[in-house]
Amino acid sequence: MKHILLFGAGKSATCLIDYLLVNAPRQKWHVTVADHDLMLIKSKTGKSYYVTPAAIDIKDQAARQKLVQETDLVISLLPPPLHIFVAKDCLQFGKNLLTASYIDPEVKKLEKEIEKAGLLFMYEMGLDPGIDHMSAMKLIHSIEKKGGQISAFRSYCGGLISPESNDNPWQYKISWNARNIVTAGSSGATYREKGKVKEIPYEHLFDQTKTIHIPSLGKLAYYPNRDSLGYMSAYKLEDIPTFMRATLRYPDFCEGWSTLVKLGLTDDKEKVQTDDLTYFKWTTQHMKVDKQLSNEENIANHLGISAKSKIIRQLKFLGLLNGEVINLGEQTNASVLQNIIESRLSMEQTDKDMIVMMHEIEFERRGMTTKLHSFMITQGEDNMRTAMAKTVGLPLGIMAKLLLQDKFNLTGLHIPILPDIYNPILKELEDYNIRFEESFE
The missing domain is CATH 3.30.360.10 (Dihydrodipicolinate Reductase; domain 2)
Structure with missing residues (x-):
């Protein structure tokens, strides 16, 4: 039996987990899904005989490496800055690695070692990139x-x-x-x-x-x-x-x-204390506010637009013009904005x-x-089995299957641009209604 280790059970992992578990009986796989949130893992794996949930802190080297040592193939859907931990483990223990993320400078430094070890690290195997x-x-x-x-x-x-x-x-x-x-x-x-x-x-x-x-x-x-x-x-x-x-x-x-960028609300460097800070004061932290004007008028004047414009409606929809206190402690503006859009723009x-x-x-x-x-x-089908989860997860799942079937004689650090890679994967993706239509001018 082949063992697959998946790091990450977030939004993009749902359809990948489905694919791995549907194929597990025929392919004789066992899948370990590792994430810090055990309930999240179980919500996506159910009670399948072919899966083992593993709740770990990805930065716990001993726990992480134990899982890597015991597997045949590693797939990482972790946040991009964490891939390097997994990549170094795979190199140390001789395991192939698949991920949907961009090739980053840190893994690029390992390129010669990956090739020398005879391993395949396939990056950018998702949607965009993929x-x-x-x-x-x-x-x-x-x-x-x-x-x-x-x-x-x-x-x-x-x-x-x-x-x-x-x-x-x-x-x-x-x-x-x-x-x-x-x-x-x-x-x-x-x-x-x-x-x-x-x-x-x-x-x-x-x-x-x-x-x-x-x-x-x-x-x-x-x-x-x-x-x-x-x-x-x-x-x-x-x-x-x-x-x-x-x-x-x-x-x-x-x-x-573009407006949020101009207001400085996407900045991820400097931190602000939000415990006594209202959303309006946070939104207007880089501009002068005239107390004689309404919140809408202040923002509109600063941006040079009408107070009844679509952009003002967008800011109000996010709650950026109200007097509620943020109360998230010390955060970067980007972290505050992330919290807001997770609340206001969720599916x-x-x-x-x-x-x-x-x-x-x-x-x-x-x-x-x-x-x-x-x-x-x-x-997508709903807010769990999304088009994003399909198009990120399915290429990884198909690549994992082909790799474990020894369909490729490929080593080194790669992205999926070779015919031996893209032809079978694009063909199988059509079974999931992921297909292209062409026209000419």
């Missing part, structure tokens, strides 16, 4: 195989609320780690457009948004995502004039979030989320210029 890499590389390889010369590549992806559950002025609800939502874009963005490198600082990232048309959905806004240039060599598109990876949102979200039990992905590739073949559009829309 399915975006696999679906994009399938298109790129197909175009190049037919003699096409690619001149522009743009890839967009977003976790959104499904239209029938889109009922608040932010046009957004949380389907994944709220911390990642608050800190998204904090390092700014870099991409290439018509041969020129564009660098967008964080403070302007959300007010530079443009829109694209998605079939059956209409216009969605997008903003550049992180450092797109770092993927040009991975995709072997180093010389093309235009290359951008971007995040999709409904337009209203970007306008509102209701019957809410459904939606993943939208679009690739746009311009290429020339036989003297003719063509634009290829490839898009995917996947809906």
